[in-house]
Amino acid sequence: MFTVKNIYMQATDKESSGVSMVYPDAKKNDENSKLAALKEQGEKSSLWEIRTEEQDYAFLPQTDHENENRYGQKIDLVDLTGLPENRSMFINENPEVGCNPDRNKQHGFFFTADNCIGCHACEAACSEKNDNPAHLAFRSVGYVEGGSFPDYKRMNISMACNHCDDPVCLKGCPTKAYTKHAEYGAVLQDPETCFGCGYCTWVCPYNAPQLDPIQGQVSKCNMCVDRLEVGLKPACVSACLGNALDFGVIEDVPENREQAKVSIPGFPDPSITRPNIRFQQTTTMPDEMQRTDSMPVKYHKDEKGNYKPVVDQKQGKATHWNFTRLSSAENPLVLFTLSAQASIGAFALPFIGAELNIPAMMTFKASALYVPFNIFCFGMIFFGLFMSTLHLGKPLRFYRGFNNLQHSPVSREGLGIAVFMTMLAFNIACSLPANTWVMEMAAAIVGQDLVDYVPVELAATMATVFAYLALPASLAGLYYMNKCYRIPARPFWDHWQVGTSFFGNTLSLGAFLAGASMAAYAVFTEGQTQLIFTIAGSVMLLGMVAEAIGLSGHSKSMNAAEHEGAAAHYIQSTTFGKSYVLRNVVMALNILLVAVLLISDVSGTAALVLWAIAGSLLIFTALVSRALFYVLVIPTTMPGAFFWKNKGFEQHARDIGLANMPQVGVVPDGH
């Protein structure tokens, strides 16, 4: 097995095979004198007041370090980044540069799971230092347990931010609120930049960023960089009463510790972010470790001794409707995604159809109804964006959403959608001169025909240009909308069905809305209704089939999976079992109905009624599917405790009014 101890030993061997021989005593003396020097400098610092007679356990040991971490990345961050040394971190705008000689090395936590007693001292020290109210915590202790009395074992896990090599929070944040510093490798977040979208809380596998629904912004562990600057370990580590939590330059194995693993039962797959945390866990644990919180996940030991999440059927096997619970705090996102997709599809179909010279579409595009129709599409996308803005903790900061085009799919999605909306608006504006209703109305108001004053031809050309520009922008928006949900820390989402659903709904909802408008126009003008039914119906069918294939593939994957996605699917099949089956049946029947409508020669009023039914069912299934998509997701978060970080208890406390007392630590509904 690959452990740091091995690397550490090899490195020492290399050194000792060189010219000078370092004796252990001399090494210890050297470390002690370095520590003494650090203490002396730290005393003078204005960054943090060191306690009188501070104990050695609170200071970072002045030992030798590795050059590279186990993934082959340089630990010295000046070497890694080329950034200068001795930069001030300007903590609280204090320009002082800390005296810690290792300040440019990647640091991380070391957690001896064998020792944690679950006493909450780390959490309390953190909350006291950071003035956090009861409902927020940068560090939390949960646990897994297994065995049978008295052969029972509980393993407490204390977890905060792991200041990852690959900080998915930083990459995901659309506002660029996150910075990974060349000082300590700390991943710090600025709550004043944050607009409270909560996307970092989705992508982080460890539940490190904390979204405060009251403040409407995220905050997180700051690694106690103020303490680090004077050579002290973070407050949580210094407070630990089980000698479980430690901290230092990454890959250093603390004194009296013999192992440095990257995973323990309950800890998410470290390959997602390369977290800077190492574990010692030598005690043999039972084969199956359960969570006490409401998550239907437990951890099972595989043949290699690693613990994998599997479904824990906490809710039994009975199926329920729970239809009202489909409505959640994510409702704005349900509406945003669906209306954006519908808008994009609806706009695209008549435009592309007309450009392909399909007569019925050309007629529609040339008609006076085309501008109102596009205004309707604009209305939908505007409504969608408005909804997504409402979802923010600080909606007035919405403009910051484009700050991180470099990394964040949220920024790119936002840009795509915003460009689409803008192009659509220009398209509408430029389409006005060619629109007979508009011109007539304008003439009526102004009292003069405006045709002579407006370059109608040029405007029409520009309208086409803007429409052509809107199309790739919308596709990019859709693509990144899909990318937003391909999150490794949310395995239920991280599946190709997000793409089939999003693009499928674009086709099906768009085709239905555009088809309905065009059909209505055709009926009114006695045009080619049947052709519109055929074309729009086919596109609609294509979208529906794509979505259905995706959902079926998703269900198969989730059934076979060994991760939180499987647990989410279990909830889908039980807690929402009846609603889920209803959605599937309606979707299948609707596909059948549309297929039959397309191949049969039903026409006239019967066709109109049947297409209207198909469309209504489509909207119903789309809403239910999207609501399920958001309600069901189970992230790879750390195990919670019985009350704290237990979603089941939080919901219960809200339901019965306990949450109205702030000291319960649960934020009541309505924020």
Place this chain on the structure above:
Amino acid sequence: MIFGRKNRKPITIPKKEVAEWKYSTCNYCSTGCAIEIGLDKEGKVVTSRGHAGADVNRGKLCIKGLLETELFESDGRGTEPLIRDKYHEDFKTTSWDHALDHTAEKIKEIQGKYGRDSFAVISTGQLLTEEFYTLGKLVRGCIGTNNYDGNTTLCMASAVSGYKRSFGSDGPPGCYGDFEHTDCFMAFGSNLPEQHPVIYWRLKEAKEKRNFPIIVVDPRVTMFAQFADIHLPITPGTDCVLLNAMMYVIFDEGLEDQAYLEAHTNNLEELKEVVAKYDPKSAQHICGIDEDRIRMVARIYAKAGAAMSIWTMGINQSTHGSDGVANINNLNLVTGNIGKPGGTSLSITGQCNAMGTREWSSCSGLPGYRALEKPEHREEIANYWGIDPSFFPEKRGLAQTDIFPAIETGEIKGLWLIATNPMTSMANTPRIRKMMEKLEFLVVQDCYKDVETNEYSHVFFPASVWAEKEGCHTNTERRVSITRNAMKPHANSKPDFWVFNQMAKRFDNGKVIRFPEKPEEAFDEMKHLSKGENRILDISGMTYDKIEAARGIQWPFRESDEGLKGEARLYTDGKFQTPNGKANLIAVNFFNNNEQPCGEYPFWLNSGRVVEHFHTRTRTGKIGNCNKFSPTPFMEMNPDAAEELNIQHQQYVRLTSRRGDAVVMVQLTQRVPRNMVFIPFHYYDCVNRLSLGLLDPHSRQPAFKQCSVRVEPVDQAEAARLNAERRTF
């Protein structure tokens, strides 16, 4: 490139601008952690931290201590004295003078009508030592009731009683430093990581430096039991059987310290005779620990160079609590493990100043471990205070747990409760509620006006919390530590010291006895009374400044002692406080009078602490960062037992016992055996609606941890409503 930004983002970390650090001692448990309270320029508390230079905690604090800063701003504090005629009427705000006058009048009236002892005073382990001493002067010297005791009867009475029976005096003989010397550590009914986390840390530090076996005796798989080298999941209430069987093995195999026994103990033969009846073969069927393990543990313990035992409520809170303590002392005497580094019998006390009340409050006698039963002690104290010795009763009156039944019988008509909350803390609260209703006059003195017992009071005295006062605590290892006054009392609350002084003025003897204005002057009186040959509780060498400089001094610390260090251990010379100077071996016969699980009530009901709460939650229930870890009552239950009853995780259940019922949320865990449930005792209207609390014959401490209950399903919506209604903080 993920490092760096063109535009620097601000790094903002809350900065506490401390202008002055005030030295203090944590006011929760008995560990005695030194805390520094950080005040800003305006004198407002902005932060607190452990004192890194204090030997006890070496900078560490537990969750409660770490969050002491949040205490001062918490809800529910008493702001003004309150008064009313009947407990079912509304309170009216009143002046201190009127509240005190009225109370003094009522006390005199009741005493005049029904006799001096018909008014009882129940104190606590939460006050400062000078306050205990002053209260003792007031109650013993001025009010003159003999029914005066502390709620320490609920937690440490058995330890006191056991120590007195074995060694002739109270006073834990060991210290935390013993962890660094012991070769075998045995814990009986003690869950250090949850109850005394900082002591656990001291133990862990010692064990990481130098490994030694830890043996934990506990019916539950606590974290301590899980991390122990050997866990003995004992049948509740049978510790004496285990101890007797261990001693059987020790005598049988000749592992006892014969020289020590001969030189320093009485009653060896009697002990041997009784122990001989407890061979491991038959004992295993009673205590639930198999024969092999009993033998193994006995051998490890006896063969260790130095072995020590600690215990907490698992021993004290049982019908043989005092016997249990005596029997642990027996084990340590038999193996020669008293008064030597790493060899001791160390009770881990509950409340922050349980020791202070034991030493100085006169609850069970007279100040400085003096007894009412000894005429020379009565005379000594009466002379010092300047009153007639005949004012003192000739023997101790009722213990706290007997005072309540005396209300039931009508012997006691009036009661003064100081910093204690029997409506939550006493066993069988349905019975306590009826007693409270019967009182003609109840005074409640507490920092919090929402303390549940206040429901029945006629007068409420708002008291100050510890850092609003000044004085000392004594911790589990006899270390006297100081709390400096850090801030003014909240609103119109007053230090308990002031309240006692003012009350004294309203009694005849209060004009005779000197009641100094300053706590340190009271401390000087205690110092004077602690002097004397052969007196172990000697604090005469201490001053406030010396205590602060040393960050706590262990007693004995005599006037003649130099430096700042008291004696780490008692009885190092093998001389005890008994008439012949030898320790008493006390033969303990096991009897079983516990309410056992039966067909009707099939579960053992066990109770205990969680780390984030203290006692009846009056303080920690309001501190969100403590309370959030267990905001409502819960019950640990074995999943296999739950399955039989069709009970699910995180559901509510109703428990019934022969006393009453309670509704709790179920936490299924294999930490408890199939025939036991465990409920934290902190919650109002919860576990003590069920508990029996049979009393120990020697200590009068209730057996909180042994009774039987039934578990039944309950309507979830109704239960949830009830749970919310019962949690007003």
